[in-house]
Amino acid sequence: MKEKAIAKEKVCGRPRLRNLMPGITCPGCHYGIIIRLLCEVIDEMGIEDNIIGLAGVGCSYAWPMTFDIDFGSCPHGRAPAMATAIKRIHPESVVFTVQGDGDLGAIGLGCFMNALLRGEKLTTIFLNNAGYGMTGGQMAPTTLPGMRTTTTPYGRDPKTTGYPLHAAELVATMKSVAYSARCTVHTPANYQRAKRATKMAFKKQIDGIGYGFVEFLSACPSVWGLSPVESLQFIEEKMLAEFPLGEFKNVDSID
Amino acid sequence: MAEKVFIDGNEAVARGAIQTGCKHFFGYPITPQSEIAEYMSRELPQIGGAFVQSECEGASIYMLYGGALAGAKVMTSTSSPGFSLMQEGISYISAAQAPCVIVNVMRMGPGIGTGGQQGQTDYRQVTKGGGHGAYRCIVLAPSSPQETFDLVQRAFYLADKYRIAAIVLTDFIIGRMAEPVELRTLEFGPLPEKEWALKGKGGKGGRCDHPAGAPRFPGDLSKGIITFYMHLLDKYQRIAESEVRYDTYLADDATLLVAAYGSSARMARSAVNMARAEGINAGLFRPITLWPFPEEPLRQAALAAGKVLVVEDSPGEFVEDVRFAVQGRVPVHLLGLWGRHNERGGGIIYPERILEEIEKLT
Numbered sequence: 001m002k003e004k005a006i007a008k009e010k011v012c013g014r015p016r017l018r019n020l021m022p023g024i025t026c027p028g029c030h031y032g033i034i035i036r037l038l039c040e041v042i043d044e045m046g047i048e049d050n051i052i053g054l055a056g057v058g059c060s061y062a063w064p065m066t067f068d069i070d071f072g073s074c075p076h077g078r079a080p081a082m083a084t085a086i087k088r089i090h091p092e093s094v095v096f097t098v099q100g101d102g103d104l105g106a107i108g109l110g111c112f113m114n115a116l117l118r119g120e121k122l123t124t125i126f127l128n129n130a131g132y133g134m135t136g137g138q139m140a141p142t143t144l145p146g147m148r149t150t151t152t153p154y155g156r157d158p159k160t161t162g163y164p165l166h167a168a169e170l171v172a173t174m175k176s177v178a179y180s181a182r183c184t185v186h187t188p189a190n191y192q193r194a195k196r197a198t199k200m201a202f203k204k205q206i207d208g209i210g211y212g213f214v215e216f217l218s219a220c221p222s223v224w225g226l227s228p229v230e231s232l233q234f235i236e237e238k239m240l241a242e243f244p245l246g247e248f249k250n251v252d253s254i255d
Numbered sequence: 256m257a258e259k260v261f262i263d264g265n266e267a268v269a270r271g272a273i274q275t276g277c278k279h280f281f282g283y284p285i286t287p288q289s290e291i292a293e294y295m296s297r298e299l300p301q302i303g304g305a306f307v308q309s310e311c312e313g314a315s316i317y318m319l320y321g322g323a324l325a326g327a328k329v330m331t332s333t334s335s336p337g338f339s340l341m342q343e344g345i346s347y348i349s350a351a352q353a354p355c356v357i358v359n360v361m362r363m364g365p366g367i368g369t370g371g372q373q374g375q376t377d378y379r380q381v382t383k384g385g386g387h388g389a390y391r392c393i394v395l396a397p398s399s400p401q402e403t404f405d406l407v408q409r410a411f412y413l414a415d416k417y418r419i420a421a422i423v424l425t426d427f428i429i430g431r432m433a434e435p436v437e438l439r440t441l442e443f444g445p446l447p448e449k450e451w452a453l454k455g456k457g458g459k460g461g462r463c464d465h466p467a468g469a470p471r472f473p474g475d476l477s478k479g480i481i482t483f484y485m486h487l488l489d490k491y492q493r494i495a496e497s498e499v500r501y502d503t504y505l506a507d508d509a510t511l512l513v514a515a516y517g518s519s520a521r522m523a524r525s526a527v528n529m530a531r532a533e534g535i536n537a538g539l540f541r542p543i544t545l546w547p548f549p550e551e552p553l554r555q556a557a558l559a560a561g562k563v564l565v566v567e568d569s570p571g572e573f574v575e576d577v578r579f580a581v582q583g584r585v586p587v588h589l590l591g592l593w594g595r596h597n598e599r600g601g602g603i604i605y606p607e608r609i610l611e612e613i614e615k616l617t
Contacts, residue, residue: 049457054321064465070453072324072466074317075347081314082321086453088305089279089325093455111317114310 015039017048017068024062026133028221028228031059033185034127034194035066041198042069047206051094052086054079056103059133063098077108080115083122094206096123102132105141105165116211119176123201123212126167129220130239137223141165144242149223164242168215172248178210180249184217186235190245200250210254217243257439264429267400267436268332268358269294271407274440277328277356278304281318283311283337286371287427288360291332312337316344316357323353324466326452328411332358335368335377339385345420346386351466352487354414354421354449356407357392361426363568363592369600373427374592375517378572381424382545389484391491393421393498394545396516400434405441406543412443417494424545426568428518428603500543501552505531509538511617512560514553514577516542519566519604526566526609533610535617545573550580563587564616566594566609588616 014020017039025031042048053071055063056079064071074082079097087095104112104126115122131149132138138151142164146155168182179201183194194216201212217239219231226234262270269291272280280295292308299306309315315331322329333341338359348355359381363374382394393413397403403425410421456463504524506512511530515523520541530537540556542549557563557577562585565574574589581587590612595602 049461050455052453052455068456068463070456070459070463070465072321072453072464075343078314078317078320078344081309081317082324084307085279085281085305085318085321085329086325088307089322089327089329090454110310111314114314117310118307 016043019066019068021062021066023066025059026220026222028219028231029059029133030129030185030216030218031127033191034125034216034218035063037185037191037195037198038125039067041195041202045199045202047094047202050092051096052090053096053098054083054086055098056100056108057134058100058103060098060100060103060127061134077103077106077111079103080108080112080120080122080124084115084118084120087120087122094123094202096125096202098125098127100127100133101129101140101142101165105167109141116171116174116176120211121205121208123205124214125198126213126215127218128167128215128243129218129223130164131220131223133220133223144238166243168213168248171211171213174211176210176254177213177249178204178251178254179212179247181213181247182215182217182243182245184235184240184245186217186219186232197247209252215243257437259435259437261433262400262436263290263431263433264397264400264403264425265290265360265431266294267404268407268423268425268430269298270436270438271404272330272356272411273298273302274404274438275328275408275411277330277411278302279322279327279329280304281307281309281315281322281329281331282333283309283315285312285334285337287362287430288332288334288358291358312340313344316341316348319355319357320344320348320351320353323348323355324351324453326449326454328415330356330358332360334360334371335362335374336366338377338380342386345384345392346388346390348420349386349390349392350388352418353466354418356410356414356421356423358407358423358425360430361424363600371427372600373518373568373603375426375519375568376570376572377424378545378567378569379575381422382548382576390487391419391546393417393419393494393547394424395421396424396543396545397429398517398520398541399429400432401436402543403429404436404438408441409443412446413498415446415449417490419490419494424517426518428521495547498544499547499549499552501549502541502543503556504539504541506538506540506556506560508536509556509560510536511562511564511613512538512540512556513564513566513609513613514540515566516545516573519568522604522606523566523609525606526613529606529610530613533614535613537613548576548580553577553580554582554584557581557585561585562616564612565589566604568592568595568604588612
C-alpha cells in the first residue's frame, strides 16, 4: 500500500529559550504552558542576555534547568531576598522570581511582602494552583473554601483554616508596586492576555518604575483529582469565581 | 605604615571588610553588633555599594546567598539569636558552595540569654554547623580589634579561595572594646575567577548557569550524593591541611598550658603573666581558627606541658575539642562561666580568677 504524500509544514515548535529537558510536571499541569509563555516573552523582549531567574521550592524546582538563561534555585520562600541582593549588585539586569502558592503565600509571605515594602525593582511570577503539588496535595493559602485536600480531608473550613489569599489584589495595595495582574492560560485568548501582562510586569522593572507582579491560575489535575479537561472547567467555574482575572494596578510612575 | 585609628571590634569588622573590597552588606539590627550595620549604611553608598537592612536574619542570610551567587564579595553580621535564624541559609550556602562572610558577635546564653551581654556560648553551634546536612564552615576567632580587622580580610580570601562560608566569631567584649588598629591591607595572592556567577548569560559569552542544580558547579548535588560529599570532603581536607592558625604565648617551657580563644584568651594571657610573676611556668595556647581546629599543635603543646586548663565563658563547649585533641593523654581542667565575678549579665572571668585556678593546679 502506497503512503499518501503529505505536505509538511512546521506550525509549532519548542521555544528557542526552552532547554531540551523533559518537563517534570504531571499531565495536564499548566506549568509547561507558563514556561513556554515566559520563554517567548523573554525572547520577544530581547532580554535573555541580562535576565536572571530565581525559582523556589516545590513543582517549580526544576525551572532553572528548563530555561537557557541564568537561573538559580532558592530555598522555600526565600527567592525575593536572594533576588534583592542580585538586583542590587547587578542593577542593569532583569531579575525575576517564580514562586508557588506555598512558597510565596505561606512560608515566604513575609519575605515577599518585605521585598515590596523595600521598594525592590523585581518581577514575580506567582503560580496559584490552590494546593501543594510537590508534597502530594495539601492545603495551600490559596485553597478554595470547601475544597478537599490531603490536610483538609473534610473540605477547607474557613472557620478553622481561614480564607484564600488574594495575592494580586494585596500586592496592588502596596505603594512600590507598578503592576499587578491575575491571568490564566486555560484558553488561547487568556494565554495571549497573560503574555501581555507578563511583558508589562518585566517592563515596569526595566523602566525602573517599580515591582511587577503576575499571578497565574494554574491547573493541578493531580491535587484537584480531576482530568486535564475537567481541570479547565474547574478553573472556569470555581477558580475564577474566587480569583477574578484582571489588572489590579498599572502605573507609570510612583511618587 | 598604614594609618592607625582608635576603633572597637565592631567597627574593625566593617572597616576590614571594606578594606578588602566588600561593597555589599545585608543585616538586621541586634545587640551587640548593630554598629556594624550602621557603619555600612553610612559608608557603602559612598563607594557605589549596596547596604540593605533586611526584615530578619533569615532574610539577611538569603540576601547574602543571593549576593554570593551574583559573584560579589558579600558579608552579613549578627549576634547569637540572629545567627540561629541564619542556620537554614548557611546550610543552603554550603550546599551551593557560595563564598561569603558571616560575622557572629556572640552574646550569652540560649534564648534571650542575658539580653545582649558578654558570652561565648555559640562555640558548638558555630564550629559544628547548626544547620542540616553535614557541612563545614571556616571559623576565625580574633581576640582584639586589630586581629578582627585582619581576620575579616582573611575570611574573604578563604571564602573565595575555597568557595565556602567563612565565619568570624567575636563577642561582646571584642566587639565593643576599642584599641588602636592599623588599617593595613593584607595581600593573600590570586583568587579563582567566579565564572559561575549569576549576572545574565550575555556577560558570559552566552553560557548560562543554574547554581545548586546544574553540572557546572563542581561537586554539585545533581551529580550524586557520593560525588558531592567526596568533593566537599576533599576540600575540607585541603583546608585542614593548610589553613590552621593558632598563637602561643610562653608555651615552650610551660608546665601548665592554658587553652582559650577570643576574649577569654585575653584574660588568660594576663593570668599567665601573673602566674609567671609568681614563678609558675604557665603558658597560653590560643586557636585562631576554630575550624579547622589546631588539633595536632595543641596536642603537642599539651603533652609537653603535661596539664591543660581550658578557660571559656560558657558551660563548656570549646573544652570538648581540646579534650578530643589531647585524647586523654594529659588531664584537662575547665574553668567555665562559673568563674565569672558575678551572676548578672555583666559578669566576667577576670584574670585573678584564672590565676586562682592555675595556682590550684600547680
